Amino acid sequence: MLVVENLTKIYPDGTKALDNVSFTVEDGEFLIIIGLSGSGKSTLLRCINRLIDPTEGRVTWDDQDVTAASGPELRRIRREIGMIFQHFNLVKRLSVEQNVLSGRLGYVNPNMALLQRFPADVRDQARATMEQVGISALAHKRADELSGGQQQRVGIARALMQEPKMILADEPVSALDPVLAHNILQDLEGLNKQGITVLCSLHYLDLVQRYATRVIGLREGKIVYRGSREAIRAMTDEEFKDIYGEEAVRIETGRSVSGG
Amino acid sequence: MATRTVVRKERRLRDIPPALAGLLSFLVPGLGQIIIGYWELGLFYAGSALSLVGLIIWRISVIAYKQETWAERIPVAFSRQGILWVLAIALAALWVLIVVDAVRSAARKRPRNQLGYVIILAMFFLLGWQIVDIDLVKLVTEFGDAVPIISRIAWPWPAAVFREEVAFQGIEIIYSDCDPGDVPPATPQVSGEPYIDVAPRCGELSDYGVAGTLLTVHGSGFRPNEEVVIWWEDPIGKEFRVRYQGDFVTAVTDENGAFAQEFAMPNLLIPPSAGEGPHAHILKARQTSFVGGLKPSKELLLAIEKMVETIFLGMMATLFGVALAIPVSFLAARNLMSASPVTLAIYYATRFILNIVRSIEPIIWAIIATLWVGLGPFAGVIALLFHTIAALGKLYSEAIESIDPGPIEAINAVGANWIQTVVYAVIPQIIPPFVSFTIYRWDINIRMSTIIGAVGGGGIGFLLIQWIRLTDYRAAGIAVWFIAITVAILDLVSSKIRERYV
Numbered sequence: 001m002l003v004v005e006n007l008t009k010i011y012p013d014g015t016k017a018l019d020n021v022s023f024t025v026e027d028g029e030f031l032i033i034i035g036l037s038g039s040g041k042s043t044l045l046r047c048i049n050r051l052i053d054p055t056e057g058r059v060t061w062d063d064q065d066v067t068a069a070s071g072p073e074l075r076r077i078r079r080e081i082g083m084i085f086q087h088f089n090l091v092k093r094l095s096v097e098q099n100v101l102s103g104r105l106g107y108v109n110p111n112m113a114l115l116q117r118f119p120a121d122v123r124d125q126a127r128a129t130m131e132q133v134g135i136s137a138l139a140h141k142r143a144d145e146l147s148g149g150q151q152q153r154v155g156i157a158r159a160l161m162q163e164p165k166m167i168l169a170d171e172p173v174s175a176l177d178p179v180l181a182h183n184i185l186q187d188l189e190g191l192n193k194q195g196i197t198v199l200c201s202l203h204y205l206d207l208v209q210r211y212a213t214r215v216i217g218l219r220e221g222k223i224v225y226r227g228s229r230e231a232i233r234a235m236t237d238e239e240f241k242d243i244y245g246e247e248a249v250r251i252e253t254g255r256s257v258s259g260g
Numbered sequence: 261m262a263t264r265t266v267v268r269k270e271r272r273l274r275d276i277p278p279a280l281a282g283l284l285s286f287l288v289p290g291l292g293q294i295i296i297g298y299w300e301l302g303l304f305y306a307g308s309a310l311s312l313v314g315l316i317i318w319r320i321s322v323i324a325y326k327q328e329t330w331a332e333r334i335p336v337a338f339s340r341q342g343i344l345w346v347l348a349i350a351l352a353a354l355w356v357l358i359v360v361d362a363v364r365s366a367a368r369k370r371p372r373n374q375l376g377y378v379i380i381l382a383m384f385f386l387l388g389w390q391i392v393d394i395d396l397v398k399l400v401t402e403f404g405d406a407v408p409i410i411s412r413i414a415w416p417w418p419a420a421v422f423r424e425e426v427a428f429q430g431i432e433i434i435y436s437d438c439d440p441g442d443v444p445p446a447t448p449q450v451s452g453e454p455y456i457d458v459a460p461r462c463g464e465l466s467d468y469g470v471a472g473t474l475l476t477v478h479g480s481g482f483r484p485n486e487e488v489v490i491w492w493e494d495p496i497g498k499e500f501r502v503r504y505q506g507d508f509v510t511a512v513t514d515e516n517g518a519f520a521q522e523f524a525m526p527n528l529l530i531p532p533s534a535g536e537g538p539h540a541h542i543l544k545a546r547q548t549s550f551v552g553g554l555k556p557s558k559e560l561l562l563a564i565e566k567m568v569e570t571i572f573l574g575m576m577a578t579l580f581g582v583a584l585a586i587p588v589s590f591l592a593a594r595n596l597m598s599a600s601p602v603t604l605a606i607y608y609a610t611r612f613i614l615n616i617v618r619s620i621e622p623i624i625w626a627i628i629a630t631l632w633v634g635l636g637p638f639a640g641v642i643a644l645l646f647h648t649i650a651a652l653g654k655l656y657s658e659a660i661e662s663i664d665p666g667p668i669e670a671i672n673a674v675g676a677n678w679i680q681t682v683v684y685a686v687i688p689q690i691i692p693p694f695v696s697f698t699i700y701r702w703d704i705n706i707r708m709s710t711i712i713g714a715v716g717g718g719g720i721g722f723l724l725i726q727w728i729r730l731t732d733y734r735a736a737g738i739a740v741w742f743i744a745i746t747v748a749i750l751d752l753v754s755s756k757i758r759e760r761y762v
Contacts (some may be wrong), residue, residue, distance in 0.1 A: 051672060075676070076671060078674065078675035079674060082673075089667050090666075090667065092667075094688050114679065114683055116684075147660075161416075162675070
């Protein structure tokens with residue numbers, strides 16, 4: 001169970017990316033976070049595994065205080081939480097297999113990994129994982145030779161190597177076309193059904209309605225919407241726009257002002 | 261939209277009478293424009309016009325350098341260099357244009373400056389032509405002077421190889437400063453060897469204007485129908501070809517291998533150390549022939565040796581340079597050093613030092629290094645090393661600065677520690693640019709080491725300069741060819757390797 005309490009993040013330049021955000025994620029949920037670009041979605045996800053240190057507030061993961069953890073303790077927490085990214089964040093010059101193997105770095109002997117060697121059982125696990133997400137044929141290709149959808153699958157395989165209890169997905173399909181977006185989200189849904197909690201930020205209402213078990217909406221770092229599975233499926237375009245609403249209108253007005 | 265365009269272009273302009281603006285720009289070109297508020301344009305006009313005036317004055321004083329006063333200089337200079345008339349007229353036109361532009365600007369008319377720019381450019385071009393002394397006629401008519409050198413450098417291979425010669429000769433001893441009764445011992449005839457018979461065998465050397473004793477040489481046992489050259493060895497063992505009436509003395513054997521030739525004893529100085537006469541000279545009638553295959557000449561071997569030295573010089577400088585540039589580059593990478601004010605200060609200091617070292621040319625480092633460690637390739641390595649560290653340090657640090665933070669974030673997120681993150685996310689990203697820059701630098705260092713050699717840094721450049729100064733252009737040509745071939749091969753290799761790694 002993930003508990004986020006009064007999370008606030010102020011960047012050194014004064015931007016308030018998160019403003020007193022609190023919510024709880026039960027195990028097995030598929031929580032989707034919606035909001036405009038710059039509303040704090042990425043910051044929120046990164047505060048959960050401390051890629052970004054929050055300014056205030058507390059994140060508790062399975063009764064461990066993530067915000068207070070440091071060094072080895074933090075790395076042990078991180079390895080239980082997989083993460084996939086909008087731009088995949090693969091190491092482009094390494095092979096698909098090495099990228100997948102790197103997901104296991106939190107578990108293996110650090111000295112072995114220096115020589116880019118992994119134990120045989122880890123390599124077997126990587127082969128099985130690649131099989132699972134359907135990229136076995138690409139194992140020896142360089143990551144930058146792959147298409148966007150394939151790269152995101154490698155990203156998912158890397159996260160799965162961690163044997164995660166939770167996956168954080170930061171706009172995992174924004175860089176993909178709609179068909180691939182459904183494929184990737186179906187993969188995530190499948191993992192969710194196997195019991196992995198998923199926190200995912202998304203833009204498109206149809207995708208949100210199709211996959212979410214719960215939704216929170218962020219605007220200017222604040223939670224402005226909380227919806228259950230039923231509520232989100234009943235949502236109309238108008239209501240969805242309300243979350244983005246005023247902001248979008250303001251942009252329109254702004255344009256007409258500057259245009260005049 | 262329209263309003264905004266006007267707002268952007270609007271600047272605060274001072275209202276002054278057009279005539280005053282014109283007068284100001286007449287006194288100092290561009291001053292009117294500056295006062296009105298077009299200060300960039302005004303400064304440009306002022307800078308251009310004043311520097312053109314200064315350059316023209318300088319040219320006049322250079323052309324008419326013997327004249328004392330300007331009243332004398334100007335007519336002399338203008339009559340010597342007609343181009344000055346063109347420059348003067350163009351300058352006057354520019355002046356008028358600037359004044360007109362000031363008047364128009366003061367009257368708030370749209371400025372039209374294109375003609376002014378064209379005149380300024382054209383004048384600088386003409387002055388440039390003058391100053392660097394471009395002479396197209398000379399370039400064409402005196403090309404002939406360059407042909408022998410160019411042809412030797414372009415095709416130096418006759419000097420790169422030679423064949424060994426063997427002499428087939430008969431000798432006889434001749435006395436000078438001798439009494440008529442003195443006759444040197446006869447050289448015995450050996451069967452199968454050529455034999456010459458000289459008469460007389462005691463005589464007087466030629467002196468200035470006075471021909472010496474006429475000698476008659478009869479030879480036999482030589483190879484038939486081949487040239488025989490007459491050589492003379494003086495009492496101190498110095499050998500030279502004999503000249504008679506201006507030509508080298510030679511003969512051609514008949515079908516029996518015999519010849520006869522007549523010439524006067526040569527003119528030569530007998531050093532006092534040779535003592536009183538009679539002095540023994542050796543007359544040699546020699547046929548030469550080449551034996552064996554072509555052999556590399558001394559120059560060719562030396563060029564190969566120095567080329568190898570040059571390649572290794574460049575390689576060592578690159579290796580040491582890389583080893584030292586990598587740590588330096590981490591200190592000069594902003595993204596790694598911006599954590600605290602202290603590290604940021606180190607970053608700025610490193611950058612500053614790198615920039616200074618890099619802006620000093622390797623040839624200057626070479627001069628410093630030759631004073632430091634003496635002439636030779638080690639000085640060359642040091643010279644290139646300084647420049648390599650500075651250049652690679654900058655390139656590497658820029659490669660580090662431009663790495664994608666995404667993979668680092670991702671590897672952190674899987675729970676990797678710091679060193680694992682470096683190995684998996686940082687190093688794979690910086691290897692391609694590092695390899696590429698390193699090979700590029702090796703390429704530069706080998707090319708540069710030829711220049712370094714010229715100032716005493718060892719390698720083939722040293723030979724090249726030496727041969728050019730000795731006017732041995734064929735040997736210099738060998739060095740030039742070696743450098744060109746090596747650089748071409750290296751270029752090819754480095755581009756292939758870079759293709760693979762990037």
